[in-house]
Amino acid sequence: MNVVPRASQWGELIRPDRVHGSLYSDPAIFEAELQNIWYRIWVYVGHESEVPNANDYVVKSIGPQSVIMTRDEQGKVNLLLNRCSHRGNQVCSYDRGNARSFTCPFHSWTFANDGRLVGYAFPDGYEGQDKSKLALGRVTRVQSYRGFVFGSFAAEGPTLEEHLGGAAETIDRLVRFSPEGEVEVTAGFLKHRVKANWKFILENECDGYHPAFVHSSIFGVADSAIGKLYGGASTAVTRDYGNGHTEIDLRPEFRKRDAPMSWFGTTEERLPDYTARMKAAYGDQKAREIMIDGTPHVMIFPNLFIAEIQMFVIQPLAVDDSVQHVTALQFKGAPDMNRRLRQQTMGSVGPAGLLLADDSEMYERCHRGVLARIPEWIFLGRGERRERRDELGFKVGHVTDEIPSRGIWSHYRSLMEKP
Amino acid sequence: MLSRESSAALMGAVTAFIYKEARLQDEHAYEAWEALWTDDGIYWVPANGDDIDPEKEMSVIYDNRSRISLRIKQLLTGKRHTQTPQSRLRRLVSNIELLDEQASGDISVASNSMVFESSLRDDTIWAARNEYRLRYVDGELRMAYKKVILVNNEKALFTLSFLI
Ligand code: FES
Ligand SMILES: [Fe+2]
Numbered sequence: 255m256n257v258v259p260r261a262s263q264w265g266e267l268i269r270p271d272r273v274h275g276s277l278y279s280d281p282a283i284f285e286a287e288l289q290n291i292w293y294r295i296w297v298y299v300g301h302e303s304e305v306p307n308a309n310d311y312v313v314k315s316i317g318p319q320s321v322i323m324t325r326d327e328q329g330k331v332n333l334l335l336n337r338c339s340h341r342g343n344q345v346c347s348y349d350r351g352n353a354r355s356f357t358c359p360f361h362s363w364t365f366a367n368d369g370r371l372v373g374y375a376f377p378d379g380y381e382g383q384d385k386s387k388l389a390l391g392r393v394t395r396v397q398s399y400r401g402f403v404f405g406s407f408a409a410e411g412p413t414l415e416e417h418l419g420g421a422a423e424t425i426d427r428l429v430r431f432s433p434e435g436e437v438e439v440t441a442g443f444l445k446h447r448v449k450a451n452w453k454f455i456l457e458n459e460c461d462g463y464h465p466a467f468v469h470s471s472i473f474g475v476a477d478s479a480i481g482k483l484y485g486g487a488s489t490a491v492t493r494d495y496g497n498g499h500t501e502i503d504l505r506p507e508f509r510k511r512d513a514p515m516s517w518f519g520t521t522e523e524r525l526p527d528y529t530a531r532m533k534a535a536y537g538d539q540k541a542r543e544i545m546i547d548g549t550p551h552v553m554i555f556p557n558l559f560i561a562e563i564q565m566f567v568i569q570p571l572a573v574d575d576s577v578q579h580v581t582a583l584q585f586k587g588a589p590d591m592n593r594r595l596r597q598q599t600m601g602s603v604g605p606a607g608l609l610l611a612d613d614s615e616m617y618e619r620c621h622r623g624v625l626a627r628i629p630e631w632i633f634l635g636r637g638e639r640r641e642r643r644d645e646l647g648f649k650v651g652h653v654t655d656e657i658p659s660r661g662i663w664s665h666y667r668s669l670m671e672k673p
Numbered sequence: 674m675l676s677r678e679s680s681a682a683l684m685g686a687v688t689a690f691i692y693k694e695a696r697l698q699d700e701h702a703y704e705a706w707e708a709l710w711t712d713d714g715i716y717w718v719p720a721n722g723d724d725i726d727p728e729k730e731m732s733v734i735y736d737n738r739s740r741i742s743l744r745i746k747q748l749l750t751g752k753r754h755t756q757t758p759q760s761r762l763r764r765l766v767s768n769i770e771l772l773d774e775q776a777s778g779d780i781s782v783a784s785n786s787m788v789f790e791s792s793l794r795d796d797t798i799w800a801a802r803n804e805y806r807l808r809y810v811d812g813e814l815r816m817a818y819k820k821v822i823l824v825n826n827e828k829a830l831f832t833l834s835f836l837i
Contacts, residue, residue: 349721349827442721442730445829449794471752476743577829581731599731601743605833606718606734608747614832615755618794 271635275624284573298558301439335391421499424550432585433531444604450617452570460658490653494661498555517548
């Protein structure tokens, strides 16, 4: 199509039970998404634990843009654009480190790690310039939720809490798996690149319809109990939190099992230190409830996926090019648990992962598939007639239903229609 | 056994082993490849550099012997989608060098490899330095350790689901 629809036309591409294939493949639509989604709403950037000490930095991204997350001397977390205010050179070329300042290699301008320009080479010639107007670019608004740092390029708009809405509770549910109430992101990321549109990844994260088929090769040989969670007889649900956030809520299944740590395929006995620390932190009864329920499986729109034991960050590079940054979640104060989290994460995700390699194959084949123009539409109607509302008013359906995709697209449409 | 071998003979045996391993990988001879491993085998493909601590940081692959076996079982189901159809592969192995002998008696070897993969996505070239520890078990060389250091392991990698 190569023509961005006018606000009034998005409804022609996005209907309640189907979306037009061009939404995944049209480069003009991708450009419009950068403006209306990635460069406007709250996007997850990094975790505070990645910059634990003063002057630590780590290079992150918002879409194709390189963003330096720093902790300055005052302990404040900054999101700086990796672009010299002189002539645009990237000021930081290492993935991480500890630095009070960044000196641009081109003409040696130096910026403090809070973005201020602190000096230029050969200052004569710059008489009368106002250094304060030549700082590094900053992500306009920066806010954290429980250590998760989000940025928005829009000066005005919903607060982070408003954006997270009902999905904030899933992050609360996650951090309590640490006896100290904190997640740590310390294991380094695997970066898995796919030649596919980012929205295929976004939708797949809470698609409970595919695991029985895409992952049958591993479920069959690993004698894992995961497969059943996504079967026709499962009592697990999909949920649409609004604002594009979606969840697969597996708690009904784990509550039926009534066995602490069963969600993680293990038992309290095999993690004695961890369970002791959880009980000390939360009391026996509460710890038991937490350890039965398990961690959330939630996709925070548009790019943060918490997948029980690991965290994914989706990065779009082009209409048909995306990177999945993946790492094991680590819970503060839980070394024995963390080791298992790393081992299982390494086995399942990343370029050679026993699970994710097959998911990624599906994204790439979907992407090539939608280049064929007939039948034009992607059909998302599964479970439409059996949707219901949960006690908080969020839409829920069977774990294999397409409530998450429908929720994502209805929010997407509202973002794209905004001028 | 080792001490009686001249280094030329050892080099010959090691080279033949590495060429054979390469051929089994290229031809998806999964069971024959698995049989090359010793019972304590470790198969490691680091991410984000060459010398990370795999016990603390994420690796592309960090398989102990039982996970090697699981990986092979998955491939053998024929439903590992990213290998249906199988990648067409050919690799060149070169620069084989015997390194210092290990205290354990294992033979340390290094080589370079360049793998051409043709898959549904596209054609991809992978390049790596491989480090092995080989051991004679019942008169046959076996692999106790293989570390594959991809040249581009700091970057975002496409799916790598064949035996590297
Ligand atoms: S471009 Fe950075 S100092 Fe010139
Ligand atoms: Fe999947």
